[in-house]
Amino acid sequence: MSKRHSVMKNHQSDEIGVSDEDSGFTDVEQNDSSSNKQDNQVTATLDNMVYLSELNRMNVRYVSFSQDTAQDEVILKGLFHHHFDRHGLSVHAGNLIEMSDRTSFAELPPAISMTILFDGKVSFSLGSQRYQLGCLGEGSVECSAFIINQPEVLSRRFECGMHVNKLNIFIERQWLEQRATTPDERHHIQQLFHDHAAFYHWQASDVVAKLASDYLFKAQHTSLQDELLKEAIIFQLIAENLKVLTLLHRAERPQNTDQSYATASQENQLRHQIDDMMMQSMTIAEMSSAIGLSVSTLQRKFKTTYGVTVNNYCRQRRLDMAKKALLVDKKSIGEAAFIAGYGHPSNFITAFKKRFKLTPSELVATILP
Incomplete structure (x- = not known):
């Protein structure tokens, strides 16, 4: 937020x-x-x-x-x-x-x-x-x-x-x-x-x-x-x-006294692994096996670090990629939906608005002249 x-x-x-x-x-x-x-x-x-x-x-x-x-x-x-x-x-x-x-x-x-x-x-x-x-x-x-x-x-x-x-x-x-x-x-x-x-x-x-x-x-x-x-x-x-x-x-915000932390390099290592496997359309089970963790351990570790589950992160990241495609690459809504992994533009538009508070067309109209 x-x-x-x-x-x-x-x-x-x-x-x-x-x-x-x-x-x-x-x-x-x-x-x-x-x-x-x-x-x-x-x-x-x-x-x-x-x-x-x-x-x-x-x-x-x-x-x-x-x-x-x-x-x-x-x-x-x-x-x-x-x-x-x-x-x-x-x-x-x-x-x-x-x-x-x-x-x-x-x-x-x-x-x-x-x-x-x-x-x-x-x-x-x-x-x-x-x-x-x-x-x-x-x-x-x-x-x-x-x-x-x-x-x-x-x-x-x-x-x-x-x-x-x-x-x-x-x-x-x-x-x-x-x-x-x-x-x-x-x-x-x-x-x-x-x-x-x-x-x-x-x-x-x-x-x-x-x-x-x-x-x-x-x-x-x-x-x-x-x-x-x-x-x-x-x-x-x-x-x-x-x-x-x-x-x-x-x-x-009040100070959190919990002294545990993860550095950007540590966070990026896990995130980059997930990003790479996400681009290969791997399932959570396949990701867990490739990393050498159980599904539950991977989900728990990822949520502790990023505040979201692996499934939600992958969904959000694909929507982020779709947003970039709309704004930077001037892709159509249909093309952006495909990038985000949605077979139907209507489902993509619903998910996009839930994440960004605007539909794809509203975002483009707001950002672009």
């Missing part, structure tokens, strides 16, 4: 921008497709034209634009910095003008996404819930974050002419857990990821606003010293925002 939380002032949200490159500014001029690039640093100007083909090259890990968008279409203009450390921490920053009315989609892994917004408005949907950030007024620096504990589809709406100045940090759960050194810290991370699609928003502190502003300025510089300083700033921002998220989360 999606949850919203706010402090001081309200109405903010987040968007994801992650890449499969190391780091640098885009520098894609209209008549210079090669650019003067090195492996991990590029010089940019406010006149940069960022094409769909360039975004696709950078964002192969998660992002897919609507299929009717031409590869040579200009999506953004301005400064656009991206960094991905290949271990689950992604940063993108920009002072940009959106040049096209378009929607992008991404199926995201369990993660915390943080955004610091200086200017502009950003609209997006997480699952079937719509959000907008940028409503505090001129001069206000806004922070927001959402936490997802399972794969989820995010759609981001670009509005032609919108000027956006922001910094986004996307932290996969596994990256955070690898840096937790005590059982208490690991338990705290597990508690943060308890609710799926939990959404928080607050006004940035002076410290966070200054750090984010420094990063946006230094993003134009790519010397070794600047790279180290930028990395230090990101770690400081994560630490500062995690303090706020901890306070908001603890205010929302």
Whole structure:
């Protein structure tokens, strides 16, 4: 269930921008497709034209634009910095003008996404819930974050002419857990990821606003010293925002004193096994035999870890795949029903509405322009 939380002032949200490159500014001029690039640093100007083909090259890990968008279409203009450390921490920053009315989609892994917004408005949907950030007024620096504990589809709406100045940090759960050194810290991370699609928003502190502003300025510089300083700033921002998220989360729900926990890697191992076997249309008995557990032990272990039985998880996952097919791949309702394992569209529509609170056609009409 999606949850919203706010402090001081309200109405903010987040968007994801992650890449499969190391780091640098885009520098894609209209008549210079090669650019003067090195492996991990590029010089940019406010006149940069960022094409769909360039975004696709950078964002192969998660992002897919609507299929009717031409590869040579200009999506953004301005400064656009991206960094991905290949271990689950992604940063993108920009002072940009959106040049096209378009929607992008991404199926995201369990993660915390943080955004610091200086200017502009950003609209997006997480699952079937719509959000907008940028409503505090001129001069206000806004922070927001959402936490997802399972794969989820995010759609981001670009509005032609919108000027956006922001910094986004996307932290996969596994990256955070690898840096937790005590059982208490690991338990705290597990508690943060308890609710799926939990959404928080607050006004940035002076410290966070200054750090984010420094990063946006230094993003134009790519010397070794600047790279180290930028990395230090990101770690400081994560630490500062995690303090706020901890306070908001603890205010929302009483602390569970049970110190047992499962890390993302442990959870993913079992989930990936089930996902692989689900794609082979294996029965629960066949899955249990392949894993080396009895049916009852597998069901109990899976429900303890994920809160649902294997049967329910497989049903939900197929519906998630169908939702992605509708939004990202532009499949028909009949094709999506087949992907979800339903022989009749009417049964699929009923199950889809039960899970997402909207019928497939209602979801598409809500998310897509």
